[in-house]
Amino acid sequence: MQNRNSPTQKIQQEIIEALNRWEAWRPRKERGRVLFYCPVCTRTYSLSYSAAKKSPPRCLRCGVDMVRYDEEAFVKRRRELVEKVKNVLPSIVAVFAKAAEIYKRSIEEWRIGDGYIEFKVDKYDPTEFVYNFARGSVHVLLYFFDLPHYRKAADCLMGELSRMGIHTVIEIYPPHTDPQLLPPQAKYDVERNKYVVELKP
Numbered sequence: 001m002q003n004r005n006s007p008t009q010k011i012q013q014e015i016i017e018a019l020n021r022w023e024a025w026r027p028r029k030e031r032g033r034v035l036f037y038c039p040v041c042t043r044t045y046s047l048s049y050s051a052a053k054k055s056p057p058r059c060l061r062c063g064v065d066m067v068r069y070d071e072e073a074f075v076k077r078r079r080e081l082v083e084k085v086k087n088v089l090p091s092i093v094a095v096f097a098k099a100a101e102i103y104k105r106s107i108e109e110w111r112i113g114d115g116y117i118e119f120k121v122d123k124y125d126p127t128e129f130v131y132n133f134a135r136g137s138v139h140v141l142l143y144f145f146d147l148p149h150y151r152k153a154a155d156c157l158m159g160e161l162s163r164m165g166i167h168t169v170i171e172i173y174p175p176h177t178d179p180q181l182l183p184p185q186a187k188y189d190v191e192r193n194k195y196v197v198e199l200k201p
Contacts, residue, residue: 034065041115041134041194085133095160098127103153137167145177165201
């Protein structure tokens, strides 16, 4: 049984409070502009009337066309997303905390964006774990991968997230990598300039 005062429990509680605020937030409409939102992650964007007539903006994160803002639909989508993430949040935080510990770090900070939660392990280390709850996927950047415990952290993430059936992409930064430690699934991606492991459910 998890200790209510444990660091992971504290992080979970803080995230839930932030998610409630995120769900309750409403965009402000600007005079002379048309408000759009992403039907996937709910990110908002406004355009002038003339620009809005041409074509809807695309969500840079989700790659889909945004739709004109409708408060009822927007509220419903945010509620759906928050309910969804709250169901898996304890498991996600536990997996990330465990992997961070194996990585010889801990979760130092986190932040909520539109449809995702980003976890940082150290302000001097770009390594990050991102749970995209709008898409139900995880993106991980492992900055260091030249010692055995970094591989163990990757194995932990791959094993736990696969068991949970979550689509996962792990990117490994080449300059600090020992190629002999790379997981067998890792492929070098020229465009990203990173080794990439993709796990599909």
